[in-house]
Amino acid sequence: MRRLNPSLIAGGVIVAVIVAMALVSFVWTPYDATLVTPSSRLLKPSWSHWFGTDKFGRDVFSQIMVGSRTTLFVGVVAVGVAAVIGVPLGILAAMVRRWPGEAIMRANDLLLAFPALLLAIMFGAVFGASTLTAMIAIGIASVPSFARVIRSGALQVMRSEYVLAARAAGRQPFPIAVRHVLPNVTSLITVQASVSFAIAVLAEAALSFLGYGTPPPTPSWGRMLQESQEFLFSAPRLAIFPGLAIAIAVLGFNLLGDGLRDRFDPKLEDRR
Amino acid sequence: MSDVLSVRGLSVSVRDTALVSGVDLTVGAGERVGLIGESGSGKSLTALSILGLLPEDVRADGSVRLDGVDHELVGADERRMSRVRGRDIAMVFQEPMTALNPTMRIGDQLTEAMLIHKTLAKPAARAAAADLLDRVQLPAETLRAYPHQLSGGQRQRVVLALALANDPALLICDEPTTALDVTVQALVLDLIVRGVMDRSSALLFITHDLAVVATVCERVLVMYGGRVVEAGPVSEVFTRPRHRYTEGLLAASDLETTSRRLTTIPGNVPPAGRFPSGCVFRTRCANATALCEELPAWTGSETRGFACHHPAGDADA
Numbered sequence: 001m002r003r004l005n006p007s008l009i010a011g012g013v014i015v016a017v018i019v020a021m022a023l024v025s026f027v028w029t030p031y032d033a034t035l036v037t038p039s040s041r042l043l044k045p046s047w048s049h050w051f052g053t054d055k056f057g058r059d060v061f062s063q064i065m066v067g068s069r070t071t072l073f074v075g076v077v078a079v080g081v082a083a084v085i086g087v088p089l090g091i092l093a094a095m096v097r098r099w100p101g102e103a104i105m106r107a108n109d110l111l112l113a114f115p116a117l118l119l120a121i122m123f124g125a126v127f128g129a130s131t132l133t134a135m136i137a138i139g140i141a142s143v144p145s146f147a148r149v150i151r152s153g154a155l156q157v158m159r160s161e162y163v164l165a166a167r168a169a170g171r172q173p174f175p176i177a178v179r180h181v182l183p184n185v186t187s188l189i190t191v192q193a194s195v196s197f198a199i200a201v202l203a204e205a206a207l208s209f210l211g212y213g214t215p216p217p218t219p220s221w222g223r224m225l226q227e228s229q230e231f232l233f234s235a236p237r238l239a240i241f242p243g244l245a246i247a248i249a250v251l252g253f254n255l256l257g258d259g260l261r262d263r264f265d266p267k268l269e270d271r272r
Numbered sequence: 273m274s275d276v277l278s279v280r281g282l283s284v285s286v287r288d289t290a291l292v293s294g295v296d297l298t299v300g301a302g303e304r305v306g307l308i309g310e311s312g313s314g315k316s317l318t319a320l321s322i323l324g325l326l327p328e329d330v331r332a333d334g335s336v337r338l339d340g341v342d343h344e345l346v347g348a349d350e351r352r353m354s355r356v357r358g359r360d361i362a363m364v365f366q367e368p369m370t371a372l373n374p375t376m377r378i379g380d381q382l383t384e385a386m387l388i389h390k391t392l393a394k395p396a397a398r399a400a401a402a403d404l405l406d407r408v409q410l411p412a413e414t415l416r417a418y419p420h421q422l423s424g425g426q427r428q429r430v431v432l433a434l435a436l437a438n439d440p441a442l443l444i445c446d447e448p449t450t451a452l453d454v455t456v457q458a459l460v461l462d463l464i465v466r467g468v469m470d471r472s473s474a475l476l477f478i479t480h481d482l483a484v485v486a487t488v489c490e491r492v493l494v495m496y497g498g499r500v501v502e503a504g505p506v507s508e509v510f511t512r513p514r515h516r517y518t519e520g521l522l523a524a525s526d527l528e529t530t531s532r533r534l535t536t537i538p539g540n541v542p543p544a545g546r547f548p549s550g551c552v553f554r555t556r557c558a559n560a561t562a563l564c565e566e567l568p569a570w571t572g573s574e575t576r577g578f579a580c581h582h583p584a585g586d587a588d589a
Contacts, residue, residue: 170356171384
């Protein structure tokens, strides 16, 4: 076993905490996150309300906890969509070189040039704003980066002698893709997934802020941020807590991605 | 003796650059034929074109026929070729460290080789995999190992077991021992010879090591500049070479030379496509004359012959 690198540990711990928080929120939160209590509006942080309460008297800490579910859901859906479309596309583009492979990559470039948020807003306008549609849109927008990374990895695998040996043994292209190419690019998929996860979390926050993401009353860190706008000067903590949550989550997934890449690519590790 | 492999006028080219020209080659059942030459002489390209595994922009022309396969192998589509590969022709590659999939257990790779061509059912294939390992003198525990847990020599034996899994009519080995320690070389060579003899398969053995050819092969073809310049039984070619290139090659590998300096062939192998017209060796040959600007005709039969205007061993040469 090689030594674990610091970014892998830090990223892993942050991600684990978020996952734990989301799981715990299913069985326990300090208060009902959506319970409106007019008598306790805009309370300062205290022992009974760790992060205070918002303008409807809802407990901010409980909202952050429940909001982490949205964050994880968003990441899983977006990364899932991106991987399910992007990985086969990348492998396909690597295996059929000549013009079909080139055509896939050029179409990919076209999609890459299209801003992800714009695509999500367009989807929201057409299919109605919801977390799911927003995330499918973000997922589709993340397909090009997946396809690109996987293609470069797959090209390398296709040039390896064991693929030549598999062809020399009479293996057909599809089994070669599934049994030889795919297992040897899994490390790339993992790294790309954690990076895309961070992007998706950020995109969901931005969309919720703009009103195209998670609709009320489901707690979402992005929407908490939007709702805190009017109290930015009187109660800045309402913006700081969800903002910090988003920043830490994004940092966590990025660190995890960096750490995984260093671990899977020893050449990169030596250079540091 | 029936011919297992018969290659006629095989040429390989990239765009307009000829890499291999007019190679004729036959390998009979149970016969062990060596293909020797320096790097860049077209040995490996010849092997890859027999299997139809040339890189995309490389073209092969001519004819490659295999006993028991009713179609031409040159230019055959992937679907037909994949049925031939691994079942009728198998290949052992040079680099054992990269010829195995790092993410699959040895046992899975071996059974896969047999399942591809449905030569055996799954339970039988697993048993056969253990048997194959046993025949290359590897313990049955190797089945559960991943490639990185094995040494180079062990891996090359696994690669050999993979190649022999379907009892191919023809085994092609492309420098199978070049990357191995000398001590392991002998074992692997022995296993290769035994493997083909047990199955009375034909062997096409590619190498640049003359000593290896002498121990493994019965017949040898010498390639230079993409052409076969001399062919014949190993004992004859190595003791009475006729082509000047073969002569130089043998002199360069003579360890019992009395001279203090190493004997070399003057000059370098020209890059692909830069070989001279006429005799490909004439720019490096001490015996070359104006006559050599014409392509020398093949003298002798296919099993023993040479292409040289001024052959060695002629009284008046």
